[in-house]
Each structure stands twice: as structure tokens, then as C-alpha cells.
Amino acid sequence: MRKHLRSRRALGIAVASAVAITLPGCAREVGGGGDGGSGGEASPGITDDSITLGITTPLSGATAGPGTCTVAGITAYFGAKNAEGGVEFGDGKTRTVEIEALDDAYDPQQAAANYDQLKDEVFAMTAGLGTPTNRAWRDAAIADEVPQVLIMTGDPLFSDAEESPWQLGFVPIYQNEGEAFGELLASSGQDHKVAILSQNDDYGEGYVEGFTSAIEGADNIEVVEQLTYEATDTSVDAQITQLAASGADVVFNAMSQVPLVVSALQKAQQLNWKPSWFLPSNTSSPGAVLEPGGGAAFPGIYSVSFAKAPASPAFAEDEDVKAYLAALPQYGNYPDPPAFPHCQWSWMVGATLEQAFSEMTEPTRENFMEALRSIEDFQAPLMLPDTTVNTTEDGQPAVSTVVVQKYNGRGYDTVESFE
Structure with a gap:
């Protein structure tokens, strides 16, 4: 059963205590500006050779499991791309993509502090889990004109271009x-x-x-x-x-x-x-x-769901799943099979960001937001049939279609009727 949803009510997620740490294995050196070789002065966090993305997400506490996955999937995606030479941008440059991730333990105050620490070093913030934690620094990101995009919250506020011009949610509301x-x-x-x-x-x-x-x-x-x-x-x-x-x-x-x-x-x-x-x-x-x-x-x-379940026998020979499972331990520092779908979701975030990067003609945050909001019907790797990434519809996140599934004892099967 495929569903496209349109509710616009703001939502929240539970808050846990804060512990600030940096995820091991993530990039610690951030490139400065540079002219980027194209029109417009380069924004912070991007050079001719690299771009750095920031994440604040729970890496400890009750939601550390899914929070760790929000870092592991995107780190694995770009780790594999970096190993192949990097990502080709629309301005003709090929750049490596580095990730700097900080722990907010699902604490809004810590999330805001993490943003303050990262905002002048990274090109954009992405993938972080939680509504209250992302809301804690939303106004600051707008004032600073820092992209806060493809984040893991179902709050429709983040996908309202008028209310949140520098934001975009990823998962369905x-x-x-x-x-x-x-x-x-x-x-x-x-x-x-x-x-x-x-x-x-x-x-x-x-x-x-x-x-x-x-x-x-x-x-x-x-x-x-x-x-x-x-x-x-x-x-x-x-x-x-x-x-x-x-x-x-x-x-x-x-x-x-x-x-x-x-x-x-x-x-x-x-x-x-x-x-x-x-x-x-x-x-x-x-x-x-x-x-x-x-x-x-x-x-x-x-x-x-909108993501393929790696444990499901239906996807045992799926090429996207095999590539993902191979990259996750090698580049994402995630040695076990993923226990949470957030690993798959953040892998898709990486692919969606690559789509936007490929359309960037200037190394600026403004041009990035234009490119990001122009993606239509993109079948990101690991997406289920009948689900796509579409960032062109105001008020909707990048993914607004879901498929109802039933547990089969190991994974999930798509269903069309209640049994």
C-alpha cells in the first residue's frame, strides 16, 4: 500500500540527557573557503578539494542506537565515494565529502551547543535525529543562513520553505x-x-x-x-x-x-x-x-517504510543492499548488521546530497539549497518501489511516500490489505 501524506502539524520526540562527544572516525579537519573556481565567494566548509558536513545526533543515551545509525549510513556512503576518488560537483570540481558528528544525547541544549561549535566549520548540517533537538537551533540556522537539511524528523515545519527557508526534512511526517x-x-x-x-x-x-x-x-x-x-x-x-x-x-x-x-x-x-x-x-x-x-x-x-530491509530474504541478492552492507562496516564503523532503519535512511541522505552536489554550479550554500530543492522522482539506492525522493513540493519532506508492511518473522513484506 503506497501512501502520500500531507499533514502539516509540528511534532516532537522524547528528550534524553546530554553527553558531548565526537564520533570516532569522522573527519576533524575542515577546509576553509577558497574561491571554488566558480562564481560567488565560497561558503565555509568547502574548498576546491573537499566539503565538510556537520551532524548533531544522539550517540549516547536511550536513542543512541538509531542516532548512531544516522551517522554510520551517510559516513559509509561518502566513505565509499571518497575511496573511488570523490564526488563530482556541478562546477566541474571533484571533492571528497567529510563528516563531523557530535553527540547531543537527544538534549536540545546540547544540540544547540553542537550547532554553535560546527556552524562556521561545516558547509551544511544534515541527517541528525530528533524534533526537539533540531528545533533547538532551527532559528539560529535561519539567522546564520546555514543549511539544516535532510534531517531525521517528521516535523512538517522543517519542510515549509516560507517558515524554514534553510531547512528540509527527509523522512515522512x-x-x-x-x-x-x-x-x-x-x-x-x-x-x-x-x-x-x-x-x-x-x-x-x-x-x-x-x-x-x-x-x-x-x-x-x-x-x-x-x-x-x-x-x-x-x-x-x-x-x-x-x-x-x-x-x-x-x-x-x-x-x-x-x-x-x-x-x-x-x-x-x-x-x-x-x-x-x-x-x-x-x-x-x-x-x-x-x-x-x-x-x-x-x-x-x-x-x-520506504527503505529496503537488508535482513529480508526478498533483498538478499539486491545489488544496492549488497553494496550498502559491504560499505557500512568498512567506511561507517558499524560492524554489525544494521538494527535500525536509520542506517538505510542516512545512506539515502548521502545519495540525495550527491544529487544536489551534482547540480551545484557555485560553491555556496545558496546555490546548494537551490539544487537541493530541485530534485524530482529520484530513486535513491535502497528505496522501495513506488517511493521516491521529491524535494520540489513545498510543505513536504524529501520522502513523502510510504508503504505499509507486515512482519514476517525476520523482516517485512509489503501488504495491500489488513490480514
Whole structure:
């Protein structure tokens, strides 16, 4: 099921404590300006030979798993390109692409401090995970005219060119995911009772908003219980126990904390309650969530995606997947198979940035933003069929299409109907 989503509500993600570190293996020397050999004075972070990108993302704390992936994928992508000689830009120069990444531990104050540290050394900021952390320095990036692009947040604000002229999100907005599942469930033609558990912030509200809008007017769907939890909670056992008593056969679970999703799945099994589940794309990893949570015990676990799952047998011989899996440990300092889809997403970010670089005729941030906002129907490596990168539609992130998938015990299969 393919879904194009358009909600514009701003969203949020849980915040953890801050620890500032620099990711080992990332570039530490940043090139200065230089004339770049083309019209316009070169912006900071770019020379005739190299360009440096900055990332602030959680590399420690509760969201370190997906945060580390946001660095590993893009570092692997450009590491492989650098090994081949670099990336060819539209001004005729071939440059290596260097990455400087700092840990914000999902703390907005630390993210803002990281931006202040990097802004005069890097050409653009990219790939970082989190709505509150990216929002913490959005206004500063606008004032400084520093690109804050292809970031990992579903907040529509970052894709509004008028409100955020130096920003662009990468992943679909949260409402899109909730709406896609709601439409799938409503179209099943079967009666379903739904229990909702969501994070008590804009993140959870965005998912629920999309889901409830999709089932509005659907006579076969009844929401029988709706509860929330705080992002700082260490357990949701009480909520799961209450939801189990509702008799729901479907759980819509809008949670951003991986440990809590795992414990929710485990608690439901302890109660012998085995409904079908919907999980967000960022907390539905087969290896990190479903296997330890015992996901195979449920009749169906659904999520949405736009990326190929490397663990899925369907992609075992896929050339893009093989290239990605080979580069990730070699250039991304990520030795194990990726447990989170953010590794794939940031690999796609690298490919999308390369597309923009190839259209840059001047070594300036202004020209880069023009090139970035001109990408249409780009099938980035690792993208699923029927999903593309399109940066030309104001109010939408680079990826605004998703495909509903069902867990098959190892990976996910695309589905057209609720089973």
C-alpha cells in the first residue's frame, strides 16, 4: 500500500540527557573557503578539494542506537565515494565529502551547543535525529543562513520553505504513517476494536491524528481505549494491562522509545493478550525490537517504510543492499548488521546530497539549497518501489511516500490489505 501524506502539524520526540562527544572516525579537519573556481565567494566548509558536513545526533543515551545509525549510513556512503576518488560537483570540481558528528544525547541544549561549535566549520548540517533537538537551533540556522537539511524528523515545519527557508526534512511526517495504517485497517471490511497507546507529546499526537483522521467515518473501526505515557517513563506495564482489559484486537502504538516498545510487547504476552500491532517506522526494527519483544507471537505486526530491509530474504541478492552492507562496516564503523532503519535512511541522505552536489554550479550554500530543492522522482539506492525522493513540493519532506508492511518473522513484506 503506497501512501502520500500531507499533514502539516509540528511534532516532537522524547528528550534524553546530554553527553558531548565526537564520533570516532569522522573527519576533524575542515577546509576553509577558497574561491571554488566558480562564481560567488565560497561558503565555509568547502574548498576546491573537499566539503565538510556537520551532524548533531544522539550517540549516547536511550536513542543512541538509531542516532548512531544516522551517522554510520551517510559516513559509509561518502566513505565509499571518497575511496573511488570523490564526488563530482556541478562546477566541474571533484571533492571528497567529510563528516563531523557530535553527540547531543537527544538534549536540545546540547544540540544547540553542537550547532554553535560546527556552524562556521561545516558547509551544511544534515541527517541528525530528533524534533526537539533540531528545533533547538532551527532559528539560529535561519539567522546564520546555514543549511539544516535532510534531517531525521517528521516535523512538517522543517519542510515549509516560507517558515524554514534553510531547512528540509527527509523522512515522512508522523501523521503520514498513522494515516497509512488507518486507511489499511478501515479498508479491511472487518470489524476491529482498537486500543491506542501514544507518547504524551507532539510525536504521539501526530501519529494519533493521522490514524484517527483515516478511520473517521469507518463503521467497522471502534477505538475502545486510548492511553498515553510520558517519554521519561521507565515502564508502560500499567497501560498495557488496562488496554488488555478493553478487548481490543488491534493496538495502535505510537512510541518512540525502543525499550518501552519491547517491554510493551512482552507484557502483552504475559497477559496472554495477542492483538495485531501498529508500530512507528523508527521503533519497529526486527532485530532491535521485534525479536527481543517476541513479535512472532502476534497475528500481525505492521509498520510503514520506504527503505529496503537488508535482513529480508526478498533483498538478499539486491545489488544496492549488497553494496550498502559491504560499505557500512568498512567506511561507517558499524560492524554489525544494521538494527535500525536509520542506517538505510542516512545512506539515502548521502545519495540525495550527491544529487544536489551534482547540480551545484557555485560553491555556496545558496546555490546548494537551490539544487537541493530541485530534485524530482529520484530513486535513491535502497528505496522501495513506488517511493521516491521529491524535494520540489513545498510543505513536504524529501520522502513523502510510504508503504505499509507486515512482519514476517525476520523482516517485512509489503501488504495491500489488513490480514
